[in-house]
Amino acid sequence: MARRGKTPKGRPVSGWVILDKPVGMGSTDAVAKMKWLFFAQKAGHAGTLDPLASGMLPIALGDATKTVPFVMDGTKTYRFTVRWGAETTTDDTEGPVTNASDLRPTREALEALLTRYRGEISQVPPQFSAIKIEGERAYDLARAGETVEIAARPVTIHRLDIVAEPDAATTVFEAECGKGTYVRSIARDLGRDLGCFGHVVDLRRVQVGGFTEDDLVTLDELMDAADEGLEELSEEQQASGARARVVRFEALDRLLLGTEAALSDLYEVPLSEDQAGRVLSGNPVLLRGRDAPAFCEEAYATGHGRLVAIGSIEQGSFHPKRVFGGRG
CATH class of the missing domain: 3.30.2350.10 (Pseudouridine synthase)
Incomplete structure (x- = not known):
């Protein structure tokens, strides 16, 4: 009997937190904090920022970790x-x-x-x-x-x-x-x-990269959003010293940018529902329209407002190289 893979702990949430990192916090600590706050399965940052420095630390959650290199290579x-x-x-x-x-x-x-x-x-x-x-x-x-x-x-x-x-x-x-x-x-x-x-x-x-100061989110804003989703504890639980957990993530998730936000410098290929299905299965699709390029080394495909794949355009067809199955 084949062994089952271990179920990842956390939510399959994907997107970018553009953290306004405070002085004194290390980049690794910031990633751990975001992973805990969002109860995310995966997290990583796009470029270390010294503890003595403040400002922009882009943190990728879930499928967004696959787009980290595109941010790392940016100015x-x-x-x-x-x-x-x-x-x-x-x-x-x-x-x-x-x-x-x-x-x-x-x-x-x-x-x-x-x-x-x-x-x-x-x-x-x-x-x-x-x-x-x-x-x-x-x-x-x-x-x-x-x-x-x-x-x-x-x-x-x-x-x-x-x-x-x-x-x-x-x-x-x-x-x-x-x-x-x-x-x-x-x-x-x-x-x-x-x-x-x-x-x-x-x-x-x-x-x-393509992230600007308008995208920054402070730690206080994130903590306030987390507080909105805290579970309600009974008097008995409160008396026992139990800590409330975040159980509703809507307010936090509103502070996320989509996974595709990391790809603003690439050509976007909008797909129909049928095309998106083919691309998600790893198949190329022919691009229509006179403005569609015949060749492009790197491009990304979207369908219904979410990221579907990153790939290349060859002879007028989009060829997926990395497919995104989670929420973009």
Whole structure:
């Protein structure tokens, strides 16, 4: 007799929580919190955000975890504040000062230097980063007192602008950059090039891929929505110290974005009911209409307002590569 597979614990809910992560919360902890709140079977994030940073942490639930790579590969926008006059071991406020200077950069010197930090540049990640060195995380080696050599690597900075100068020792920047860029490294290298040293004192991510600040949901909003769905406890249960569980998820689910929200940069193929059935069975379908492309490396198909599949368009037909059976 064939063994039955283990039934996943939780609801088969799918979608994106665009969490406005507070300072102090780790990305892994945030994912665990969302999985618990939504009682989701699966959860994962699209790009780590340091505990000292705030802002956008896209968290995928259920089938949305299959679309995480599309978000990870998208551009990210950060707003960050640099304090001049000191460099630290961590390139932020957590580590001790390693270099100091009384010099402060002028606006003109900064503007002239920023041109060298736009486009594709070579960047050395911070010592305290998640980069793997011979199988171990750089931050684990750094915490153990080891000085590790991290190789420079190419990263792309699409935009780097000054947005405010609160005082002579502080500059606020906004950077739009590609995958793998470290804002702390930008602050460190700017400070070294200017001869005044610098480190990040505040960091907020405001955009990831196609997600914008309008999509952000705070932890307080999520907790309030969870409270709306709490079970009612009897006096006996309350007296025994029992904790109410979330049993109605309508308010929470309204805060989710659809799974297809991660695919805004791809071509959308709307399907009829018959076509959706064929695609869900793994079969290609012929696209009709003069505006339909003949070829497209990546596209997604929708039917009745939900995501059906991700695939490619070849010779005027959509070929599914990944099918979505849950709620999109």
